[in-house]
Amino acid sequence: MNPPRTLSATRDLLTGRSGRPGRSGRTAEDAPETLRVEAGETVRVSFTVNGRPATVDVAPRVTLSDALRDHLGLTGTHIGCEHGVCGMCTVIVDGDAARACLLLACQLEGAEIMTVEGLGRPDDLHPLQESFGRHHGLQCGFCTPGQLMSAYDLLDHEPGVSREELPEKMSGVLCRCTGYRNIMDAVAEVSEDHPDGVPAPHNCATAALLPRDSVGGRASAAGQDEAEVDQGVAEIRMPATEPTVAIEVDDEVAATPEQIWAVMADTERLARCLPGAELVSDFGDDRYKGRIRVALGPVKLAFVGDIHVVERDGTDRRIVALAQAEDAGGGSVQARVLLTVAPHGDGAVIHAEADLHMTGRIAQFGRSLAGDVSREMFGQFTRAMDATARGEEPVTTAPPSAIAMVTQLTAARLRGVLNRITRRN
Numbered sequence: 001m002n003p004p005r006t007l008s009a010t011r012d013l014l015t016g017r018s019g020r021p022g023r024s025g026r027t028a029e030d031a032p033e034t035l036r037v038e039a040g041e042t043v044r045v046s047f048t049v050n051g052r053p054a055t056v057d058v059a060p061r062v063t064l065s066d067a068l069r070d071h072l073g074l075t076g077t078h079i080g081c082e083h084g085v086c087g088m089c090t091v092i093v094d095g096d097a098a099r100a101c102l103l104l105a106c107q108l109e110g111a112e113i114m115t116v117e118g119l120g121r122p123d124d125l126h127p128l129q130e131s132f133g134r135h136h137g138l139q140c141g142f143c144t145p146g147q148l149m150s151a152y153d154l155l156d157h158e159p160g161v162s163r164e165e166l167p168e169k170m171s172g173v174l175c176r177c178t179g180y181r182n183i184m185d186a187v188a189e190v191s192e193d194h195p196d197g198v199p200a201p202h203n204c205a206t207a208a209l210l211p212r213d214s215v216g217g218r219a220s221a222a223g224q225d226e227a228e229v230d231q232g233v234a235e236i237r238m239p240a241t242e243p244t245v246a247i248e249v250d251d252e253v254a255a256t257p258e259q260i261w262a263v264m265a266d267t268e269r270l271a272r273c274l275p276g277a278e279l280v281s282d283f284g285d286d287r288y289k290g291r292i293r294v295a296l297g298p299v300k301l302a303f304v305g306d307i308h309v310v311e312r313d314g315t316d317r318r319i320v321a322l323a324q325a326e327d328a329g330g331g332s333v334q335a336r337v338l339l340t341v342a343p344h345g346d347g348a349v350i351h352a353e354a355d356l357h358m359t360g361r362i363a364q365f366g367r368s369l370a371g372d373v374s375r376e377m378f379g380q381f382t383r384a385m386d387a388t389a390r391g392e393e394p395v396t397t398a399p400p401s402a403i404a405m406v407t408q409l410t411a412a413r414l415r416g417v418l419n420r421i422t423r424r425n
């Protein structure tokens with residue numbers, strides 16, 4: 001795969017409302033750098049999301065809404081029309097409301113972006129979110145992130161805007177449930193309560209969005225404390241029931257135990273060894289937000305979830321991690337993973353144990369095939385750890401194709417059955 005291209009580009013913001021000068025200070029005269037990108041190449045873009053630095057490698061055609069949702073796991077930004085009409089995807093870019101479906105991620109080098117996740121936290125909602133709740137300003141909730149971000153932008157630029165002006169000023173976001181009256185009541189209350197300006201967002205800059213090495217470490221935030229950091233990852237409790245799949249794998253590798261441990265001790269390097277996986281956020285205290293993609297033929301599953309390394313013992317070279325993740329189709333995986341490495345001849349043996357609890361489409365493979373696919377993924381994982389530990393070829397993080405694995409495994413099983421039949425005859 002070609003390495004990502006880097007660029008420095010500017011853009012003309014497509015704001016949610018017209019007739020108001022933007023705050024970015026960038027103009028159409030700040031001509032974007034021309035950059036030719038071949039088909040299949042990606043572009044590396046660094047920006048700030050909710051106060052946290054983030055870097056993504058994206059194809060040039062990827063929109064900001066897709067980059068936020070698919071690359072950073074920030075699914076609060078909803079996508080409706082993808083044509084700039086409905087306003088569902090409204091986010092704040094450099095201080096102005098913008099349609100995330102009309103901006104390409106590669107246009108946003110250096111931008112400061114705020115999404116609905118930055119507005120507040122479940123235990124510390126922004127006044128706008130409180131007000132929407134009090135006034136029942138949502139029915140299905142699909143337009144709510146866009147309404148909230150549009151309302152924040154309006155009250156930020158025009159504090160004290162009157163109730164009578166709201167229908168026109170808030171017309172950039174459509175509500176298909178037509179709950180406009182309650183939405184206007186909610187925004188009007190915040191406007192009246194805060195005539196000097198809407199309060200600042202409550203959930204910006206409490207953790208870094210990875211990869212850290214390309215953005216220079218965790219973001220710092222005034223007043224940040226450990227309790228705040230912990231808000232990012234839910235407590236993981238493994239089900240008491242029998243796992244859908246239990247795996248135990250021992251793989252001999254050429255790298256030494258010390259070399260393998262150097263990879264195991266670095267969670268980001270370790271995550272990159274699992275095909276299709278990446279860390280999205282580092283919340284400190286060995287708690288992370290991560291993502292893994294698996295291709296099931298035409299069906300692409302993207303699991304986003306929490307990881308907590310609950311044990312990391314450098315003496316015994318042993319790690320225990322808990323993980324829970326969900327995909328957009330309602331499937332879920334919970335896992336307890338144990339990894340150890342021990343000397344073996346001139347190299348080492350990596351021992352992996354995993355209990356996987358699965359629901360949804362991934363579980364529909366059945367225990368046997370899900371087990372085979374999971375074991376094959378662990379095999380790829382240990383081979384990638386070995387290569388990384390010895391500084392060999394770069395590890396590919398392409399998502400694994402479960403169908404391809406299943407086909408290979410089924411073919412291997414058929415060959416075994418045929419061999420047995422042939423031997424009997």
Ligand code: FES
Pocket residue numbers: 078079080081082083084085086087088089090099100101102
């Ligand atoms: S999804 Fe962006 S405006 Fe409709």
Ligand code: FES
Pocket residue numbers: 137138139140141142143144174175176177178179
């Ligand atoms: S609450 Fe359903 S679309 Fe607005």
